[in-house]
Amino acid sequence: MIHSSAFWIEHFKQNLKKQRVNWALDPQITAEEKEAILYSLKAWQLGETSDGAHLKAAVRKYAKKRGEKDYPAAVDLFIKEEQKHGNNLGYYIDRIGEERASHDLGDTLFRKIRYFNTSMELWTITVIIVESAAQIFYQALHDATYCPLLKSICKDIIIDEAHHIKFQNERLYRIFADKGFYGRAFSVGWYGLLFFGTIHAIWIGHHKAFKAGGVSKSDFMKKMYYKFFNSLKFCHADQLKREAQAQVVTA
Numbered sequence: 001m002i003h004s005s006a007f008w009i010e011h012f013k014q015n016l017k018k019q020r021v022n023w024a025l026d027p028q029i030t031a032e033e034k035e036a037i038l039y040s041l042k043a044w045q046l047g048e049t050s051d052g053a054h055l056k057a058a059v060r061k062y063a064k065k066r067g068e069k070d071y072p073a074a075v076d077l078f079i080k081e082e083q084k085h086g087n088n089l090g091y092y093i094d095r096i097g098e099e100r101a102s103h104d105l106g107d108t109l110f111r112k113i114r115y116f117n118t119s120m121e122l123w124t125i126t127v128i129i130v131e132s133a134a135q136i137f138y139q140a141l142h143d144a145t146y147c148p149l150l151k152s153i154c155k156d157i158i159i160d161e162a163h164h165i166k167f168q169n170e171r172l173y174r175i176f177a178d179k180g181f182y183g184r185a186f187s188v189g190w191y192g193l194l195f196f197g198t199i200h201a202i203w204i205g206h207h208k209a210f211k212a213g214g215v216s217k218s219d220f221m222k223k224m225y226y227k228f229f230n231s232l233k234f235c236h237a238d239q240l241k242r243e244a245q246a247q248v249v250t251a
């Protein structure tokens with residue numbers, strides 16, 4: 001099902017009111033757990049803190065062209081939710097007496113891509129790939145510690161990310177609906193290259209934390225593969241449904 005921007009605005013507004021993290025809990029991370037996950041925790045915290053200025057500019061241009069007046073407000077609220085993740089992870093880093101990261105190679109690269117990028121399509125597919133990896137990452141972080149506070153922060157993010165992927169998949173569906181056969185085929189090709197490069201960069205940068213949470217390289221690659229194809233399948237859902245119905249009629 002493809003939801004309207006008004007639906008997503010309401011969803012993000014209601015979700016932002018939900019307080020799922022119990023800040024009364026004290027952090028209980030062990031030195032061993034810290035050693036395994038701290039680098040990645042800091043890097044992902046930094047990645048969640050973007051002000052989204054370039055995304056907002058790309059969205060406004062795109063929405064104006066398509067006449068979708070509510071879409072920018074939905075994206076603003078989506079960015080706000082990402083910033084909530086950054087704030088929560090940041091408070092946690094402060095509370096365990098560590099310094100927040102001010103730069104990270106992966107984050108710098110991703111910010112550079114975002115800086116030069118004005119294409120809504122590139123934004124959407126990049127966000128889908130990174131959010132899919134985030135779902136696996138925060139589950140691994142959750143499983144890599146016994147600290148109840150960090151676990152509750154991760155659970156909250158995992159719940160939000162599932163909706164983020166739906167929100168972005170629906171946008172990709174609309175982007176695909178505007179394309180012809182060659183445009184779609186070309187997009188699938190370069191999405192694949194971007195996907196392949198990004199998942200390897202994420203694994204190289206964060207394999208220690210993934211492994212601490214029980215996620216091996218082959219688990220990560222397999223999970224990412226299925227998530228990526230689910231997004232592509234979602235973009236073609238109508239066509240697949242029509243073909244399945246036609247088969248039933250002719251059978």
Ligand SMILES: [Fe+2]
Binds near residue numbers: 082
């Ligand atoms: Fe996030």
Ligand SMILES: [Fe+2]
Binds near residue numbers: 082
């Ligand atoms: Fe997200």
